Amino acid sequence: MEKALLLTPLHPVHIQLGARMMPFAGYDMPLSYSGIRNEHLSVRNACGLFDVSHMGQFRVEGGGALNFLQHITTNDVARLKIRQAQYSCIPHPDGGIVDDLLVYRLAEQQYMLVVNASRVDEVADVLHAYAGADCSILNISEETALLALQGPMAVDILEACTTEAVRELAYYHFVTGVVDGVEGILISATGYTGAGGFELYIPRASAVKIWDALMKAGAVYGLLPCGLGARDTLRLEKGYCLNGYELSYSSGPVEARLDWIVRYNKDFIHKNLYLSKKTGGCDRYLVGFEMVDKGIPRHDFDIMNESGQKIGVVSSGSESPSTGKLIGLGFVDSDHQNEGSSLWINIRGRSLKAKVVKLPFV
Amino acid sequence: MNIPDHLRYTADHEWVARKSDTALVGITDYAQGELGDIVFVEIETVGQALRQGDVFGTVEAVKTVSDLFMPVSGTLLEKNAGLDSTPEAVNSDAYGSGWMVRIQLDDPAQVDALMSPDEYRKHLGL
Numbered sequence: 001m002e003k004a005l006l007l008t009p010l011h012p013v014h015i016q017l018g019a020r021m022m023p024f025a026g027y028d029m030p031l032s033y034s035g036i037r038n039e040h041l042s043v044r045n046a047c048g049l050f051d052v053s054h055m056g057q058f059r060v061e062g063g064g065a066l067n068f069l070q071h072i073t074t075n076d077v078a079r080l081k082i083r084q085a086q087y088s089c090i091p092h093p094d095g096g097i098v099d100d101l102l103v104y105r106l107a108e109q110q111y112m113l114v115v116n117a118s119r120v121d122e123v124a125d126v127l128h129a130y131a132g133a134d135c136s137i138l139n140i141s142e143e144t145a146l147l148a149l150q151g152p153m154a155v156d157i158l159e160a161c162t163t164e165a166v167r168e169l170a171y172y173h174f175v176t177g178v179v180d181g182v183e184g185i186l187i188s189a190t191g192y193t194g195a196g197g198f199e200l201y202i203p204r205a206s207a208v209k210i211w212d213a214l215m216k217a218g219a220v221y222g223l224l225p226c227g228l229g230a231r232d233t234l235r236l237e238k239g240y241c242l243n244g245y246e247l248s249y250s251s252g253p254v255e256a257r258l259d260w261i262v263r264y265n266k267d268f269i270h271k272n273l274y275l276s277k278k279t280g281g282c283d284r285y286l287v288g289f290e291m292v293d294k295g296i297p298r299h300d301f302d303i304m305n306e307s308g309q310k311i312g313v314v315s316s317g318s319e320s321p322s323t324g325k326l327i328g329l330g331f332v333d334s335d336h337q338n339e340g341s342s343l344w345i346n347i348r349g350r351s352l353k354a355k356v357v358k359l360p361f362v
Numbered sequence: 363m364n365i366p367d368h369l370r371y372t373a374d375h376e377w378v379a380r381k382s383d384t385a386l387v388g389i390t391d392y393a394q395g396e397l398g399d400i401v402f403v404e405i406e407t408v409g410q411a412l413r414q415g416d417v418f419g420t421v422e423a424v425k426t427v428s429d430l431f432m433p434v435s436g437t438l439l440e441k442n443a444g445l446d447s448t449p450e451a452v453n454s455d456a457y458g459s460g461w462m463v464r465i466q467l468d469d470p471a472q473v474d475a476l477m478s479p480d481e482y483r484k485h486l487g488l
Contacts (some may be wrong), residue, residue, distance in 0.1 A: 020398075035453075036424045037399040229398070229425055296401060296422050319401040319424055326401075348420070348427075 008053035009145050009207040017225055025117035027054040030227035039230035040321040043195045044362075047151035048226035049214055052199075053207065056120035056141040058127060061110040064134030069111060072130050073103060074253065074274070076263040080105040085172045085190055088261050089253055090126055091270040095277065096252040099123050100243055100261075102190065104174065112186075112201075114146075116243050130269070145207035147200045149214055150234075153221040154197035160217035161210075162187070166198065180213035182206040193231065194238030194360065233318050239288055239329065239359035245299060245315045246286055246329055255282040255331065284312055284331040288359040289343055293352035297328035302346040303354075311336050314345060322362045328354070363488060364391040366457055370473050371482035372433045377457060380473040387433055388461040389421065389452065392486055397423040400452045405430070405441040405463060412438065414472065418463060421452070434472035436465035 005028040014021065019030035030051065032039060042048050060069060069077045075088035082105050090098040099119040104112040115123045120141055127137045149158060158166050164177035166187060174188035179200065186201035202210050215223060232242070241247050246256050253262050254277040262274060291297065297317030305311045317328030328345070336343060341356040369377045375393035379386045394400065405419035412418055412432045419430040419441075441463050445451060452460035467473065477485060 031425075032398065035399050233424060294402065294404070296427065298427070319422075321399075321424070 006054070008051055009204045010051040010053060010211055013208060013211060014051065014225075019225070019227060022228070024228055025054055027117060029054060030225070032227040032229045033225045036227070036229035036233060037321045039224055039226040040233050042222060042224040043151045043193050043226060043230060043234055044322055045152070046222040046224075047149065047153040047157055047197070047218055048193075048224050048230065049211065049218065050148040050150065050226050050228075050231055051145075051211070052148050052231070053145040053204075054117035055146050056115045056117055056123065056139070057144045057146075057201070058113040058115070058123070059106075059110065059138045059140050060113060060127070060131075060135060061107075062135035063109060064132050065109050065111055068131055068135045069103060069113075070266055070268065072126060072269055073101070074262040074268050075103070076266060077103060077105075077111075082107060083174055085174060085188060087172075089247075089258070090123065091252065091268065091274065092249045093270055093273075094249040095270070095273040096248050096250040097243065098126055098249075100241065100247055100258075104186075104188070112140075119243065143204050145202040145204050147202065147207070147211060147214070148191050148193070148197065148231075149200065149218075150191045150193040150197035150226075151195045153218070153223070157214060157218040157221055157223060158187070158198055161213050169198075180210055182210060185210070192240055193234035194240065194362075195234065230321075232316075233321055236316050236318055236327065236329065237320050237322055237360065237362045239361065241286070241329075242316065251331070252277075254278050255284060256286045281334065283333065285334055285337045286315070286329060287332055287337050287341075287356045288361060289328050289330060289354040290357045290361070291326035291328070291345070291352060291354045292342075293354070294326070295345065295347040295350070295352040296326050297330070297345045297347065297354070303330050303332055304344045304346060304351060305336065306342065306344070308344070308351065312343070320361055325361070327361050332356075363483075363486070364457070365479045365483055367479050369457065369479065370433075370476035371479065371485070372431070372476055373485060374431045374433075376431065376433045378433045378473050378476060379461075380467070380470060383467050383470050384439065385434070385436070385465055385467055385473060386461045387463050387465060388456055389430070390482075391456045393428075394453050394456045394460070397421060397426055397428060399424045400449045402449045403430075403442075403445045403452065403462060405438075408438045408441050408463075410438055411468075412436070430462065432465075433476060434465075435468040437468075439464045439466050
């Protein structure tokens with residue numbers, strides 16, 4: 001029997017708004033409301049509001065929390081100040097990652113990890129496998145709703161709903177405060193759209209109230225509800241990696257050019273696998289490319305050289321709603337990774353030309 | 363859901379407007395809604411004689427791609443060249459400026475055998 005889809009607290013709102021829904025990581029999630037292109041451009045030019053409550057959160061605390069997180073993640077947790085967040089990943093024994101994640105330092109010995117919905121159980125397994133008695137782990141995914149308010153107008157909209165100094169909040173920093181009368185909201189200057197804005201971690205019971213308040217305050221700024229479709233095209237335009245596409249058990253930060261989240265001057269699990277890739281080189285590296293011929297590259301399409309030999313594979317592709325160009329990310333043999341290199345994408349049996357371009361696309 | 367009375371429909375969500383022994387073909391309002399923002403329509407079969415059910419082109423949307431199937435047998439006389447520059451017409455005007463191809467019918471009676479608007483409505487579960 002198929003497992004029933006999980007619902008975020010905003011689910012009734014999505015249905016009422018007439019969203020096109022899709023199953024994603026076990027949840028019934030909005031793909032789009034008014035069209036992916038429309039929502040995408042609204043985030044780039046004004047603002048969009050996303051329900052990303054499907055994402056998972058863990059609270060990790062105790063005297064051993066820092067050492068524990070240093071051991072299982074690649075970035076340097078010791079550099080995190082209280083009220084600061086960090087992008088990182090948890091290595092997998094196959095040389096890639098279990099998941100990419102955000103690490104928030106909530107207090108001296110208290111952290112929050114934010115992980116992909118599809119990886120919550122696997123991350124939990126890793127956490128419990130490595131945690132000592134001096135650190136406790138709590139899965140708070142179910143009780144935590146997450147809204148992403150993204151775009152150049154996000155700060156104006158959020159200011160209308162809170163007295164916290166959100167305009168002064170630096171990128172990858174956060175504050176905990178009152179939003180629309182609700183206490184204890186973690187307001188984080190983060191997001192995965194490259195458009196600026198905030199992510200709000202909200203007690204589940206208050207999610208609809210905060211959504212409504214933001215939508216109301218955002219009406220004059222052109223705020224639109226946005227779905228996972230636009231979230232994906234927005235991150236793709238910025239060249240951001242997505243687990244399951246650019247990242248996997250075998251593909252990690254070295255080949256995906258996320259080397260800046262790996263600190264080799266500390267110890268972490270499976271570090272030797274990353275080190276050997278870094279020093280010995282990888283067979284293939286992630287590149288951004290733009291179609292010269294007309295065709296949309298899609299996940300898993302083959303990439304070939306001029307003589308038709310396979311030299312790589314597409315990880316993500318789409319029309320760029322901002323530019324109209326047809327863009328993609330993919331892994332190619334290292335001798336084809338230079339900007340300007342010609343690639344040919346096998347698009348349903350036709351070999352269509354593309355060229356490697358610099359990331360981000362916009 | 364817009365399902366005009368004067369058209370015939372297929373289970374693959376195409377519409378056919380017959381005029382004597384030729385017909386215009388496009389995709390339905392339901393189909394364009396399911397596909398989402400259409401990026402381009404690719405039809406490279408003009409001049410070819412195709413049979414009912416053959417693929418005559420593809421339509422690429424931001425998130426998906428879908429084949430276009432011949433609703434009836436016939437020869438492709440022309441494609442809607444306007445879609446090269448304004449593919450979004452398929453979204454905004456699926457039964458008008460969003461038409462896709464004009465075909466010479468092998469057998470006009472094939473069109474009459476397609477779904478009526480009521481049958482198509484039932485097919486969609488409406």
